[in-house]
Amino acid sequence: MNFKSIVNSRGGRIAMVAVPVGIAAAVVMGGVAQGAVPVSFSISGQSFTMGGTELDGTSFSQYGGVAKLQDGKQVPVAIANIGTATIANLCQSVVTDTPLGKVGLVITAGDQAGNPVKAQNLQIGMTDLKGDAVFNNIRIGADAASVITDAKGSAGDFAQDSQGITLKNFSQVAYSTTAGTLALSDMHLKVVTDGSGCPGK
Template sequence: MNLKQLAKSRGGRIAMVAIPVGIASAVVMGGVAQGAVPVSFSISGTSFTMGGTELNGSQFSQYGGVAKLQSGKEEPVAIANIGSATITDLCQSVVQNTPLGKVGLVITAGDAGTPVKASNLQIGMTDLKGDATFSNIRIGADASTVITGAKGSAGDFAQDSQGILLKNFSQVAYSTTASTLQLTNMHLKVVTDGSGCPAN
């Protein structure tokens, strides 16, 4: 799907107040060669989870939108943007039903003293838990005036802040894009017991 259309979609909007955001890892991220977001790709409709002990980011915004899946189904999401971020103890997982049972893919990174680094993130998420601190936050801003490069539609509810700090967070999302993603000490493994990342 076209995330620019997602970000500007007016159908099925949701007003989510003070919802911060995590990020997902490279397996589900669309790399953007020129650093421009949003980008176009098809969303499968399979959600993924990720979490970490800390996300420290700058230039944050969030507004409601709709994610269009490849099947044509629409899902309400919170669209969140972060200009740059570091993540400590990142874990991301996706589990699907297969003829062999529940098979999962788990990725960990940033757990050996050097955090994951990312820039120009955009996430379509449905759930987030954790401890959040915002710097210079504006709640109730017009989505077309947020401080990030990616913006919503005029008249839509939004929030933005100069900084965001998440601790012990976990999230569920349908899509993430990023300009760059540096995964230090990355470990990818396939699991056949249906397990994923531990809950924070």
């Protein structure tokens, strides 16, 4: 099953949320007019890709909004919040046009042998999310101001939340990711000059 993501709050798809395709448009439009991704840094405006073979998280929420870029433009996004998360076989990449051609930065970390990436208070501002998802005790149509995560949206905004989330073989396109802590086991960072990124990107 394919999922699309939607992000954030009126006051404000890394954190991470999945909305069934049938209701994705409604979720996004519910908060785009006033919403913004609540991050404490200027967003460059360049998207990046991130994926993995499995993400297991507790305390999840998602609501629609926009990312305000450094040049003043606004991009509709989905804000996903996850209280704690482990990610197996993480890959993150960004490709930039340079005088030398397309240059990519690729980071890999974590594995499925007991050393996954670990994150706390994860928040992702995304525009697309694909994978197989399972939600535990999900509420769809919750008020964004009453979701179970510490990060919340504005009263009256459409949201969904769940006590747990599992994503398998997922990939996403995002504009921002923040975390209280992010532990990368067996991290490998490399620069590539062939324009490639994570597998399949």
